[in-house]
Amino acid sequence: MREFExxxxxxxxxxxxxxxxxxxxxxxxxxxxxxxxxxxxxxxxVESVHFRLATTxxxxxxxxxxxxxxxxxxxxxxxxxxxxxxxxLPPQFGEREVLEMTDGAEALAEELGMTICGGxxxxxxxxxxxxxxxxxxxxEDELVRRAGAGPGHRVGVTGALGGSAAGHLLLExxxxxxxxxxxxxxxxxxxxxxxLVATGRALxxxxxxxxxxxxxxxxxxxxxxxxxxxxxxxxxxxxxPLDEGVEAVAVSAGLDPLELxxxxxxxxxxxxxxPDTVAExxxxxxxxxxxxxxxxxxVREGAGVRLxxxxxxxxxxxxxxxxxxxxxxxxx
Amino acid sequence: MREFExxxxxxxxxxxxxxxxxxxxxxxxxxxxxxxxxxxxxxxxVESVHFRLATTxxxxxxxxxxxxxxxxxxxxxxxxxxxxxxxxLPPQFGEREVLEMTDGAEALAEELGMTICGGxxxxxxxxxxxxxxxxxxxxEDELVRRAGAGPGHRVGVTGALGGSAAGHLLLExxxxxxxxxxxxxxxxxxxxxxxLVATGRALxxxxxxxxxxxxxxxxxxxxxxxxxxxxxxxxxxxxxPLDEGVEAVAVSAGLDPLELxxxxxxxxxxxxxxPDTVAExxxxxxxxxxxxxxxxxxVREGAGVRLxxxxxxxxxxxxxxxxxxxxxxxxx
Numbered sequence: 001m002r003e004f005e006x007x008x009x010x011x012x013x014x015x016x017x018x019x020x021x022x023x024x025x026x027x028x029x030x031x032x033x034x035x036x037x038x039x040x041x042x043x044x045x046v047e048s049v050h051f052r053l054a055t056t057x058x059x060x061x062x063x064x065x066x067x068x069x070x071x072x073x074x075x076x077x078x079x080x081x082x083x084x085x086x087x088x089l090p091p092q093f094g095e096r097e098v099l100e101m102t103d104g105a106e107a108l109a110e111e112l113g114m115t116i117c118g119g120x121x122x123x124x125x126x127x128x129x130x131x132x133x134x135x136x137x138x139x140e141d142e143l144v145r146r147a148g149a150g151p152g153h154r155v156g157v158t159g160a161l162g163g164s165a166a167g168h169l170l171l172e173x174x175x176x177x178x179x180x181x182x183x184x185x186x187x188x189x190x191x192x193x194x195x196l197v198a199t200g201r202a203l204x205x206x207x208x209x210x211x212x213x214x215x216x217x218x219x220x221x222x223x224x225x226x227x228x229x230x231x232x233x234x235x236x237x238x239x240x241p242l243d244e245g246v247e248a249v250a251v252s253a254g255l256d257p258l259e260l261x262x263x264x265x266x267x268x269x270x271x272x273x274x275p276d277t278v279a280e281x282x283x284x285x286x287x288x289x290x291x292x293x294x295x296x297x298x299v300r301e302g303a304g305v306r307l308x309x310x311x312x313x314x315x316x317x318x319x320x321x322x323x324x325x326x327x328x329x330x331x332x
Numbered sequence: 333m334r335e336f337e338x339x340x341x342x343x344x345x346x347x348x349x350x351x352x353x354x355x356x357x358x359x360x361x362x363x364x365x366x367x368x369x370x371x372x373x374x375x376x377x378v379e380s381v382h383f384r385l386a387t388t389x390x391x392x393x394x395x396x397x398x399x400x401x402x403x404x405x406x407x408x409x410x411x412x413x414x415x416x417x418x419x420x421l422p423p424q425f426g427e428r429e430v431l432e433m434t435d436g437a438e439a440l441a442e443e444l445g446m447t448i449c450g451g452x453x454x455x456x457x458x459x460x461x462x463x464x465x466x467x468x469x470x471x472e473d474e475l476v477r478r479a480g481a482g483p484g485h486r487v488g489v490t491g492a493l494g495g496s497a498a499g500h501l502l503l504e505x506x507x508x509x510x511x512x513x514x515x516x517x518x519x520x521x522x523x524x525x526x527x528l529v530a531t532g533r534a535l536x537x538x539x540x541x542x543x544x545x546x547x548x549x550x551x552x553x554x555x556x557x558x559x560x561x562x563x564x565x566x567x568x569x570x571x572x573p574l575d576e577g578v579e580a581v582a583v584s585a586g587l588d589p590l591e592l593x594x595x596x597x598x599x600x601x602x603x604x605x606x607p608d609t610v611a612e613x614x615x616x617x618x619x620x621x622x623x624x625x626x627x628x629x630x631v632r633e634g635a636g637v638r639l640x641x642x643x644x645x646x647x648x649x650x651x652x653x654x655x656x657x658x659x660x661x662x663x664x
Binding site for chain 2: 022023026027028029030031032033034035036037038039040041042043044045046048049050072073075076078082084085086087088117118119120121122123124125126128130132133134135137140143145146147211212213228
């Protein structure tokens with residue numbers, strides 16, 4: 001009964017937080033108290049597609065998978081509550097690996113005040129992790145969808161971009177020449193991203209009209225806002241805020257830094273739109289939550305995304321979609 | 333942008349039901365109205381571990397994975413609400429396969445009044461499906477855990493057992509000699525199980541004290557009740573209700589029919605305990621919901637599970653755990 005013993009030890013490592021969880025892991029299903037709305041996101045991660053174990057520890061993996069799923073809740077302005085993990089384990093993986101992953105996820109859950117409420121553990125030739133993250137909100141006014149962007153609204157982004165993609169390049173290519181401390185920051189940006197929960201709630205409260213998290217890269221993520229809001233989203237690539245070190249890593253890899261910033265993805269910053277009237281309020285709210293805001297574009301009537309390069313000329317980026325992107329990036 | 337187009341077509345095949353779902357698939361996260369408690373179960377299914385595509389259509393797979401996850405909600409007495417699918421797709425799988433699987437899941441969702449609210453789609457060398465099923469209840473009194481069994485309570489099971497395991501044997505061995513209609517019923521029992529939602533709610537309302545669904549086989553599932561309730565669960569194997577045809581299939585495979593009934597699993601019947609005082613009420617409630625009840629044992633002080641064979645002698649079954657069982661059963 002290897003599975004049940006492993007689950008016992010796993011349960012001993014996780015802890016309930018808050019007073020919502022009435023039954024956590026160990027019954028047929030988890031029972032959670034809700035008063036209003038639940039906000040649910042499911043994210044799947046597969047070895048050799050989303051990460052490589054050669055460059056990612058199980059502990060980092062636990063953190064990163066939970067962070068990515070919670071980032072979707074942050075982008076709605078929801079308060080993170082519970083997480084469920086479904087894990088497919090290759091034969092060479094044992095209890096040690098599962099517990100390390102759990103420790104990584106549990107440490108982030110503690111930071112976020114979340115409870116890991118259970119999941120499923122199964123054999124699988126390929127390592128995979130599926131995280132279901134559930135957040136809460138009292139009513140719809142607290143939440144921001146992708147569909148509220150209107151012509152004339154500004155396009156804003158929090159923090160800086162390209163750091164995760166640069167960290168990934170460093171991880172895979174072991175490029176030298178970069179200040180080790182800076183390099184380490186980029187690696188952390190890739191391996192242990194921070195979901196911007198407080199920033200997301202602050203932005204929602206400040207009146208942003210559409211929002212999502214930067215998971216595929218602003219170019220592709222802006223497309224989602226454009227589709228859902230039925231508008232044209234114009235982004236001035238020259239205004240994209242770059243993480244420190246992104247330029248050096250990109251140049252050394254023979255890539256355009258803007259490519260990393262706009263299409264690298266997995267920065268888990270927040271991309272949003274807001275009318276001029278609330279711009280100042282938005283900057284203040286995000287700033288108080290620890291996130292600077294950069295205005296990088298404008299919403300217009302039309303459809304799709306227009307990327308502007310130097311001098312306002314239109315520019316195309318390589319099309320990286322969810323299927324090809326990770327592979328492209330593993331061997332760029 | 334293959335993924336986004338596929339998701340568009342997928343979304344066109346699924347439908348919202350009831351008035352809980354405020355935002356379904358297509359935003360950062362689904363938004364669902366809740367009034368009281370959510371009940372959440374996550375189940376993972378992997379090709380070559382839980383099913384083989386050689387013997388399972390994508391449509392059946394969609395049905396079966398959703399059924400298994402919802403069966404956990406039924407075992408709590410919850411009302412099924414939403415489902416989320418995370419799917420890992422091997423390179424040779426395309427839109428056709430995903431839509432077939434969706435159709436199978438959506439048809440069952442319609443029967444159950446559930447809404448498929450989204451999920452995630454990713455590349456993976458091995459096909460996997462993770463279903464997160466969410467149910468609802470107004471308060472805790474409506475729900476039944478695994479922990480309420482007390483000494484003197486009866487042990488009951490709904491319907492009949494062994495049908496899924498027998499169907500699986502038929503599927504893998506293509507044994508002849510069985511009445512084709514009967515064989516087909518056993519196959520359906522394995523490929524398209526029915527989660528006993530109405531029965532679960534009826535049993536919860538009638539006062540059962542502990543309940544779970546028969547996923548690993550009553551012998552192993554009774555162990556879970558014994559652990560959670562800190563009791564000894566005694567099961568009289570000679571009283572197990574067998575699906576029609578199980579005996580013939582077992583004999584032709586050189587197996588003991590009781591082994592299939594007690595350890596085959598995936599019957600998705602409900603195993604429960606109840607004091608004598610509510611026994612009649614329990615039988616009536618389950619009967620009204622379409623499920624006959626058979627009393628198969630007694631809860632006693634102690635720990636673990638005792639299986640009784642002919643004449644009350646103790647009996648041991650082969651230990652099949654979650655990891656080894658499907659493989660054992662694929663080549664018994």
